[in-house]
């Protein structure tokens with residue numbers, strides 16, 4: 001028996017680094033995985049690889065959320081797990097509170113925060129119908145710190161943390177749990193892009209830009225997407241049945257600074 005045997009899981013951003021690692025792990029532990037993303041090629045490939053299904057979904061589209069949850073319930077009979085992993089870093093060069101455009105501010109919040117809200121709102125009644133469920137929202141360690149170069153990103157992730165607490169409180173009596181996961185520096189496309197941009201902006205090479213970030217991490221190394229996926233697995237399965245509204249850092253000790 002897998003740790004999430006027979007449970008039905010939607011994973012947004014499932015074609016990307018952390019979402020894809022989570023999809024593989026939940027599938028290996030027996031879940032019926034429904035991946036969604038806007039990157040159709042990677043999403044379809046991964047769904048085939050793990051024996052799951054893929055849906056094209058832009059998480060900012062309200063109508064797509066309701067048709068997705070309806071189709072998952074009718075295909076699989078229930079929705080038990082939702083992992084809100086879709087996210088963007090935004091414009092890493094122009095993200096100071098002084099320079100960020102209003103359009104960019106809204107774009108980052110639309111995907112990272114509004115997309116997570118729409119997912120929670122749609123999942124709550126479906127999970128209630130299923131007798132309970134688990135929502136895992138991917139925030140970031142920067143929800144707790146100032147983010148002078150990526151102010152829209154930091155604000156959106158702090159919003160995800162607050163939303164998580166509201167959803168957890170609202171859903172508790174119906175056993176609809178909601179927790180947030182706060183990754184630090186995890187080796188994915190997003191982090192590569194942040195380091196490449198920081199290297200260009202500071203006239204350093206890529207390794208030097210990465211070393212500057214790593215200097216803040218007591219363990220002195222990057223995390224892997226699987227490190228985050230293992231925490232999500234715990235929160236998704238019944239081992240965490242009494243855990244809700246909590247925040248989990250997966251950051252090699254960055255939060256200690």
Ligand SMILES: NC(=O)c1ccc[n+]([C@@H]2O[C@H](COP(=O)([O-])OP(=O)(O)OC[C@H]3O[C@@H](n4cnc5c(N)ncnc54)[C@H](O)[C@@H]3O)[C@@H](O)[C@H]2O)c1
Nearest residue numbers: 013015016017018038058059086087140183185186188190
């Ligand atoms: N990598 C890190 O160091 C790190 C640290 C903290 C938090 N996070 C968070 O983890 C989550 C996953 O990021 P990742 O590092 O795997 O990056 P990634 O870019 O590899 O994956 C993100 C995925 O989201 C998808 N996506 C983007 N916009 C979308 C939209 N509008 N609708 C649906 N899907 C969309 C992308 O296509 C991609 O597949 C994000 O929420 C990110 O903010 C990452």
